Amino acid sequence: METAEQLRDRLQAQFPAAEIAVVPNPGPAAQHSLLLGAAHARAVALFLRDDPALALDYCSNVTGVDWLQAGYLEAVYHLFSMARPQGGPVVIRLRTGNRTDQVTLPSLTPVWRSCEFQEREAFDLFGIRFADHPDLRRILMWDEFVDHPMRKDYVEPDDYEWEPTAHHEVLAKARPPAPAPPSGPPEGTPP
Amino acid sequence: MSASAFPPPVPPGPQVRAVTDEFHGDLLEISMGPHHPSTHGVFRMQATLDGETVVKLKPVFGYLHRNHEKLGENTSYLGSMPYTDRLDYFCAMTNNWAYALSAEKLAGQAVPERAEYLRVILAELTRLLNHTCLAGFLLQDTGASGTPLMYAFREREKILDLFESLSGSRMMCNFQRFGGCRTDAPADWLARAGQLVDGYGAFLDEFEALITGNEILLARTQGVGRLSAALAVSAGVTGPMLRATGVAYDLRKVDGYGIYPRFDFRVPLGDHGDTYDRYMIRVLEMRESIKILHAALREIPAGPVMDPKAKLRGFRPKPGEAYGRIEGPKGEIGFYLISDGGANPYRYRVRPPSLVNLTILEDLCLGHTLADTVVILGSIDIVLGEVDR
Numbered sequence: 001m002e003t004a005e006q007l008r009d010r011l012q013a014q015f016p017a018a019e020i021a022v023v024p025n026p027g028p029a030a031q032h033s034l035l036l037g038a039a040h041a042r043a044v045a046l047f048l049r050d051d052p053a054l055a056l057d058y059c060s061n062v063t064g065v066d067w068l069q070a071g072y073l074e075a076v077y078h079l080f081s082m083a084r085p086q087g088g089p090v091v092i093r094l095r096t097g098n099r100t101d102q103v104t105l106p107s108l109t110p111v112w113r114s115c116e117f118q119e120r121e122a123f124d125l126f127g128i129r130f131a132d133h134p135d136l137r138r139i140l141m142w143d144e145f146v147d148h149p150m151r152k153d154y155v156e157p158d159d160y161e162w163e164p165t166a167h168h169e170v171l172a173k174a175r176p177p178a179p180a181p182p183s184g185p186p187e188g189t190p191p
Numbered sequence: 192m193s194a195s196a197f198p199p200p201v202p203p204g205p206q207v208r209a210v211t212d213e214f215h216g217d218l219l220e221i222s223m224g225p226h227h228p229s230t231h232g233v234f235r236m237q238a239t240l241d242g243e244t245v246v247k248l249k250p251v252f253g254y255l256h257r258n259h260e261k262l263g264e265n266t267s268y269l270g271s272m273p274y275t276d277r278l279d280y281f282c283a284m285t286n287n288w289a290y291a292l293s294a295e296k297l298a299g300q301a302v303p304e305r306a307e308y309l310r311v312i313l314a315e316l317t318r319l320l321n322h323t324c325l326a327g328f329l330l331q332d333t334g335a336s337g338t339p340l341m342y343a344f345r346e347r348e349k350i351l352d353l354f355e356s357l358s359g360s361r362m363m364c365n366f367q368r369f370g371g372c373r374t375d376a377p378a379d380w381l382a383r384a385g386q387l388v389d390g391y392g393a394f395l396d397e398f399e400a401l402i403t404g405n406e407i408l409l410a411r412t413q414g415v416g417r418l419s420a421a422l423a424v425s426a427g428v429t430g431p432m433l434r435a436t437g438v439a440y441d442l443r444k445v446d447g448y449g450i451y452p453r454f455d456f457r458v459p460l461g462d463h464g465d466t467y468d469r470y471m472i473r474v475l476e477m478r479e480s481i482k483i484l485h486a487a488l489r490e491i492p493a494g495p496v497m498d499p500k501a502k503l504r505g506f507r508p509k510p511g512e513a514y515g516r517i518e519g520p521k522g523e524i525g526f527y528l529i530s531d532g533g534a535n536p537y538r539y540r541v542r543p544p545s546l547v548n549l550t551i552l553e554d555l556c557l558g559h560t561l562a563d564t565v566v567i568l569g570s571i572d573i574v575l576g577e578v579d580r
Contacts, residue, residue, distance in 0.1 A: 027511015027530065028299030057424050058440075061514060061525055061542040078514050078527070078542075082424050082438055085445040089514055114427025117550050125260075140253040140579060149258055 001087035002054075004032035014047060015040050023093060033076070033091035038105055041094055045111045048079065048090065055083040056090055059112035062119055064126030068152040072096050073128050075105055077115070096128060099151075107133035125150035218246065221561075225254050229332055229565040232575030236552075236564060243560045248553045255579035263539030268294055268506045268528075271539065273365040278524075278541060279577040280362055281321050284313040284354070285519040287367035292448060293515030293526035294369045298508035301498050306371040307450045308491040312384065313354075313366065314517070315480040315487070319391060320350045321520035322431075322473040323398075325572050329470055330402055332569035333411045339402055346394055349387055356380060370501025381488060388484045395477060403474065412466040416555040416567035419464060426550045430522030431476060432571060435461035435468040442518035449517075453490075454483045469570040507534055514542075521545055521572050541580060545573040 004022045011020050019037030036044050048056045061078040073096045078089040096103045107130035109115040119130045120139040127148035224235035233254035239247035263271040275290045276283035288310050327343025351361040358364040366373050420436040441458045443451040459475035461468030508530040516525035522544030529538035548571050556564045
C-alpha cells in the first residue's frame with residue numbers, strides 16, 4: 001500500500017491542475033488523509049477507483065465533520081479495495097468554502113453507489129449540499145425540518161409542546177403572569 | 192433516473208392514486224409500513240405497483256432517529272459504550288467490540304490475550320444468535336407462521352442466558368472496555384458455553400432438515416432478489432449479503448483484527464446472489480462459527496482481561512482520528528472517531544451495515560411482486576435501531 005505522500009505525488013502527476021494535499025493524522029492510528037479540491041474531486045475519485053494498482057472499488061464510510069473554529073464543513077470518505085484487499089483505509093476529504101452559503105461539494109455517488117444514502121445523511125445532518133446527487137433529500141429527519149442538527153452550533157428549538165402536571169414548579173411555570181400594576185392615576189381622581 | 196423514465200414522476204398527494212398512462216393502465220402506489228409486521232420495525236417501503244409488479248420502491252426511515260452521533264459527541268468516550276448496544280440490539284457484543292476497537296486504535300491501546308479470546312467467543316456467539324434469528328424471521332416472512340421462529344428463539348434464549356450470566360444483561364450487554372473486557376468469564380461459564388456450542392451443530396442439522404430443502408422456501412427464494420457482484424461492491428454491501436454474490440471479502444480474513452488469523456475457518460461464498468444464497472451463506476457461516484468457537488474455547492489462556500495501563504474514566508486520547516471496523520453479523524460495522532484531546536470525541540460516527548445494505552433495496556425488488564419484496568427485505572437483515580440511529 002502506498003503512503004499518503006506517494007499517493008499524493010502520483011495523483012498530482014496525473015492531475016497537474018488539481019489541488020491535492022496530505023492532511024496528517026498525529027494520532028497512533030496514523031490514518032493520514034488526502035484533501036482534494038472540489039473542482040477535480042470526481043476525476044480524482046474515478047482514478048482512485050479504476051487505477052489497477054489501487055482498485056479502491058469500495059467506499060465504506062461517508063460522513064460530514066463540522067469544524068466550527070476553522071469555519072468550514074468537511075465530507076470524509078473512507079475507501080477500501082475489494083478487488084485487492086490489503087491495508088487501508090485511503091481517506092479523502094472535501095472541504096466547503098464556509099459554513100453558510102458555500103456548502104456545495106461534488107457528489108461522489110456516481111463513482112461509488114454506497115455514497116447515495118450516506119451523502120443524503122451528511123446533507124440532512126450537516127447541511128452539505130452534494131451537486132449531482134441523484135436524490136438529495138432528507139433521510140433521517142422529516143422533510144419539513146429546517147436546520148441541520150449535527151452542526152456544532154445547532155440550538156434545539158424551544159417549541160416542544162408540554163402539558164403541566166401537578167407539580168409545584170410546573171404549576172408555577174404554567175400560571176399566567178401576574179397582571180401588571182395599574183399605571184396612570186388611580187380611579188376616582190378628578191381629571 | 193431521468194424525468195422521462197417510466198413510470199412518470201409521482202405527484203405529491205394521496206397514497207393511492209391513478210396514473211395517467213392509458214396503455215399500461217393504472218399504477219397503484221402503496222405505503223407499506225411503518226407499522227407493518229414484515230418490515231422488521233418502523234420502516235416504510237413506498238412501492239409503486241403495476242398490477243402485482245413493483246416498478247418503483249423507495250425506502251423511508253428515520254422513525255427511530257435519536258441522533259445517536261450527537262449524543263456520542265456530548266458524552267465521554269466510555270459514556271457511549273452502553274449506547275452502542277442500542278444500535279443493532281441483536282448484536283450488542285459486536286457493536287461493543289467495534290467501538291472498543293476504534294477507540295483502542297485512536298489511543299494506541301493494547302488488549303490482553305484472554306480478552307481477545309473472550310471477544311472472539313462473544314462475537315461468534317452473537318453471529319450464531321443473529322443468523323439463527325434471521326433464518327427464523329425469513330421463514331416467518333414467507334408465511335411459515337411461528338414454527339421456525341420458535342425454534343430459532345429457543346436457541347437464542349440459551350445464548351442470551353449465557354450473555355446474562357456474564358454481563359448482567361441479556362441484550363444490552365455493555366461488556367467491552369477500551370483495553371479489554373469488563374469482567375472475566377469464570378470457568379463454569381466457559382464450560383456452559385462449550386456445552387451450548389457442542390449441541391449447536393445438532394440443532395442446525397435439525398433446523399436445516401426442517402427448512403433448507405423445503406419446497407415452499409425454494410419456490411419463494413430461489414432467483415428472487417438477485418444481486419450482481421459488481422453492484423454489491425459499488426453499493427458497499429457487506430457481510431453475508433456480499434458473500435452471497437461470490438465476493439470473498441470477510442474482514443476477519445482481510446483485516447485479521449483481534450486474533451482471527453489464529454483460527455482455521457473458511458469463508459462460504461454464494462453463486463447466484465439471490466435470497467436463497469443469502470439464507471444458505473448464513474447457515475454455512477454458522478457452521479464455521481462453531482468451528483471457531485470450539486477452537487477458542489479450547490485455547491483460551493488464563494490471565495487478566497483488562498490491560499493494566501488502560502484508562503476508563505479518564506480516557507483522553509491524543510488529537511487524531513481513527514476508523515476501526517469489524518465483521519459484524521450484518522456486515523462491516525465501523526466507528527470513525529476524531530479526538531481533539533478532550534474527554535469527549537469531537538466527532539463520533541457509526542458506519543451502520545444495515546443502512547448501507549439498504550441502498551440496493553429498490554434494485555433487488557424491481558420486477559418482483561410485492562410479496563417478494565417482503566422476503567427480499569427479510570434477507571437483507573436490517574435492524575432499525577441501527578438504520579435510524
